[in-house]
Amino acid sequence: MPKMKKRERGEAEIPTASMADIAFLLLIFFLVTTTIDVDTGIGMTLPPKLDQEQDPPPVKERNILKILVNAQGQVLLEDKPSALTRIREEVITHLTNNGQNANYSESPDKAVVSIKTDRQTPYDIYIQTLDEVWMGYFSVWDSQARELNYPSYQEYKNSLGPDEENQVKEIYPAQISIAEPDPGSGES
Amino acid sequence: MASQHFQKKSANTKQEIPTASLPDIIFMLLIFFMVSTVLRETEVMVQTRLPRAEALTKIEQKRLVSYIYIGPIQRGPNQGQTAVQIDDALIDNQNTISQIMYSKLQQQPRLIVSLRVDESSEMGIVTDVQQELRDAGTLRINYSSRQDREGTVSG
Structure with a gap:
């Protein structure tokens, strides 16, 4: 009997005071080893590889808005020297032309924006150019969405469901062509 | 009298915060972070100062993304030389990029390639990598860049 009494007195609990510390350690480990920041960037779709014999699809000259960027970061817009900031307006006029001006596109779905660089063009300038073109598209899309009362x-x-068609993109499809660069002028 | 009264009161009330549920709270936080984040997998060996842009889109599904780093090497004998890094290794022969990316595409058909290119790089190397990507058939790319100005929201 005295033996039984002793057993009852002895505590059979696991000490849980340090449990919080262990959990904290695990938490800190995961906080350090994981990435929380959302990745942002400019999305593009590369053209699929063409066969050697196959010619690229013909596009009328007036439907292409040509942007050339040279190794010094200077911009040639439709063969005229221009500032980077002008690109956005030009893209908007090009897209919304609807065949009025003979220099710009016939219709929005035929309009193509072509960017061509040198091999020595700084990547930074290229991204700024691409950014301006995209901002042009975004502002056209914005005004089209406002016509649909958004x-x-x-x-x-x-507001679109997964299977619904994007009407705005249907009217103004993003057609940006990235041409292969010229070899450039040797060392920059 | 007064001091006696105080002593009696403090002796009777329990002043400890109950800590029994603390581990549970911490575990909840832990599980939240484990579920909502992706483990950092690679150590970047090239410097990538990303360019700034306005027309940004967010990549929602991080599991689809594969990174290609282009920029000057940070340490070692070839420091400062522009190099391409995929996963953990620097690429010596650029012609192998298409094979690497093709095998990645087989594992993940909806692959998005995020190009993390240093802003001081030249277009030549970027175009070479893009040609390799076209060969591999990984056509969805993303030029990783930072928000231009604080507060501007676009997408």
Whole structure:
């Protein structure tokens, strides 16, 4: 009997005071080893590889808005020297032309924006050029979305279901062509 | 009298915060972070100062993304030389990129390639990599860049 009494008195609990510390350590480990920041960037789709014999699809000269960037970061817009900031307006006029001006596109779905660089062009300038072109598209999309009674293109896109067609992109498809660069002038 | 009264009161009330549920709270936090984040997998050996841009889109599904780093090497004998890094290794022969990316595409058909290119790089190497990507058939790419100005939201 005295033996039984002793057993009852002895505590059979696991000490849980340090449990929080262990959990904290694990938490800190995961906080350090994981990435939380959302990746942002400019999305593009590369053209699929063409066969050697196959010619690229013909596009009328007036439907292409040509942007050339040289090794010094200077911009040639439709063969005229121009500032980087002008690109956005030009893209918007090009897209919304609808055949009015003979120098710009016939219709929005035929309009193509072509960017060509040198091999020595700084990547930074290229991204700025591409960014301006995309901002041109975004502002056209925004105004088209407003015609459909949405406050912005983003709102319209969010309201679309997974299988619904994007009407804005149907009217103004993003057609940006990235041409292969010229060899350039040797060392920059 | 007064001091006696105080002593009596403090002796009777329990002043400890109950810590029994603390581990549970921490575990909840831990599980949240484990589920919502992706493990950092690679050590970047090239410097990538990303360019700034306005027309940004977010990559929602991080599991689809594969990274290609282009920039000057940070350490070692070839420091400062522009190099391409995929996963953990620097690429010696650029012709192998298409094979690497093709095998990645087989594993993940909806692959998005994120190009993390240093802003001081030249277009030549970027175009070479893009040609390799076209060979491999990984056509969805993303030029990783930072937000231009604080507060501007676009996409």
